[in-house]
Structure formats: C-alpha cells, structure tokens
Amino acid sequence: MIPDTSADDDLDFPDEEERKTAARRLFAYSRKAIAEAAFVDRVLVNHPEFKTSLQACDRVFQLGRELGLQQGAVIVGPPGVGKTALIKHFRKSLPSNSLFEEGAGALAIRCPAHPNVGHIVGSLLRQLKYPFPQVSAHSLAIKREVLIEAMRQKGTRVLFIDEAHHLKSQTKVRSRTFGGTSTTDLLREFMDEVPLGLCLSGTEVLLDLSEVDPHLESRLSARFRLTDFACDAHWYGFLKAFRRHARFDLSAIELRDEANRLHKATLGNLRQFKRLITEAVLVAVDDQREAVNTEHLKLALSRVRGTVPLVGGTYDE
Numbered sequence: 001m002i003p004d005t006s007a008d009d010d011l012d013f014p015d016e017e018e019r020k021t022a023a024r025r026l027f028a029y030s031r032k033a034i035a036e037a038a039f040v041d042r043v044l045v046n047h048p049e050f051k052t053s054l055q056a057c058d059r060v061f062q063l064g065r066e067l068g069l070q071q072g073a074v075i076v077g078p079p080g081v082g083k084t085a086l087i088k089h090f091r092k093s094l095p096s097n098s099l100f101e102e103g104a105g106a107l108a109i110r111c112p113a114h115p116n117v118g119h120i121v122g123s124l125l126r127q128l129k130y131p132f133p134q135v136s137a138h139s140l141a142i143k144r145e146v147l148i149e150a151m152r153q154k155g156t157r158v159l160f161i162d163e164a165h166h167l168k169s170q171t172k173v174r175s176r177t178f179g180g181t182s183t184t185d186l187l188r189e190f191m192d193e194v195p196l197g198l199c200l201s202g203t204e205v206l207l208d209l210s211e212v213d214p215h216l217e218s219r220l221s222a223r224f225r226l227t228d229f230a231c232d233a234h235w236y237g238f239l240k241a242f243r244r245h246a247r248f249d250l251s252a253i254e255l256r257d258e259a260n261r262l263h264k265a266t267l268g269n270l271r272q273f274k275r276l277i278t279e280a281v282l283v284a285v286d287d288q289r290e291a292v293n294t295e296h297l298k299l300a301l302s303r304v305r306g307t308v309p310l311v312g313g314t315y316d317e
Contacts, residue, residue, distance in 0.1 A: 033285035041278045045241045053224045061158040064197025070219040073195040076206050077226035080271030083201040087160045100155030111117035115183045152192045158197040165202035168212050202282035227270030248281050249291035279304050
C-alpha cells in the first residue's frame, strides 16, 4: 500500500507552522483582534516581479490546451517570497468559464520531500473529489488513467506543483501490475495526454531539473524569479500599496524611518513582513488603538521572532 499523504500534499492544506501560529493566536488574542488581523493577512500586493510571474501563468493556462507544443514555466525564489501566494491567487481569481468545471481549471499540489507517482495521483484525485482517492500499488495504473480522463473531462488547463525542487529526490513505485515510473515521467504524460500546461515553483534547485529529467526540463522554457525586496523605491512602493489595501490603519509603515526598520527586521522577505504586520495588528487591536505604531511593531517582532531570531535584526536598529 502506498501511504496516503495526499492531504499534506494539497496546496490548500495548512502546513505545521501555519497550524501552530493559528492555534497560538486563538489562545493569545481576542476574537476582534483575530478578525482584523485575518483581513490584513489576506492583503496581496501585485508588485512587478509578482505581476510578471502571474502573466506567465496566465499564458500557460491559456495555451496549454490550445497548442501542440507543450507549455510550461518555472518560478524560483527563496522561501517566503510569495510563490505559494501567487499560485493561490491565480486559482482563486479564475472566473467561471464553460471550458472547465469550477475548481478544476487550475489544480495545485505541494510536492512532498520524496515524491512518488502514488502521492501525485492520489492528491490530484482528492482535489477532483474522486470518491476513492487512495492509491495502492495494485490500483496505481488504473487510477492514473482515471485521473488523466478526469482532468480531460473537467477541462483542467494547468497544473501547479509547489515546492517542486523536491522532484530532484523523486522515487519510483513498482508493482506486478505497473512497471514503475518517476514523478517527472507522470508530469510529462499529463502535459501530453490531457493535455495541460505545467507551472513548477520552488527554490533555485529547480533550475537544475535537467539533471533529473532533461525531457521535462526542455518543456519548461519560461523561467522567472521572485526575490526579497531591497531597501529601495520598490520596497517603499510596496509598503504604500499594502497600507492602501489594508482595512486597519497602517499609516506608520509609510514613514521612511519605520519603513527602514521594517526592512531591517524582515530583510525584505514578504512572509516575514506579513507575519510581523499581522501580529502588530493583533497587538494594536487588543491595546484598543485604531492604528499600528512603533511600540506595537516592536512587541509583535518579539512575539513572532522569539529569543533566538533566525532572520533579520531587532526593531531598534
């Protein structure tokens, strides 16, 4: 039996860090504070690198089924720069269309540390609400065909694989009924047989995918990079846009000194920034204030960072 870890591979399934953060906040803060922070946590700023990568995904989505030449893209960057956020935003912003069933036009999964064909097939069947998504070694060949036919019928146009750098540690599944194949073989089969476009996101390791599967790598012609912000005009512009989209008063982050301190504390990393700002809103609401100030940001940083910081500096620098 292939272990059923499809829930953990689902992109919308919260990871362990997200679960712990949510549990801590529920214990530490009022419901009003959590409601305000949740709104801020959902703010998304379409900055230039994000916009360029999003346009690449749009292109793959549009052409993946229309052209005989396979369409694919790779988006790389360090943890926390917005790769997963981009995928979620793309899927949620898809309008209804007669060409594909709701929720099936763009599928997305998180690649596990040691991916195999059974994990990928089971996770995608689960997303398509197939009644028996669990895959055994004996049912793998059949369910692989069921999955391909389901994606055809439901009109799936693009498949996103997040944390796809794990493909370099792919494993094979072997049984009496199925000779064994790699996950990258399976992805190429999806591109050819559904057909669909493929978008992979992960660390810079993805740029060396040819070492694992040169045939798949040759189909992913478009390469894009998301990076942490430098402390420059793009950072200041991002903060201004974020403040404008937030419901809670974040005017303080537009002040130049505050913006510089925020960059030192987060090193311009979007995940670190979002975590700090969300925590600051929690602190401000429970302090019965209508706006975030420097003291709220200092306290928020101490709570999200702990006593042994892994990234960035203090808020006093």
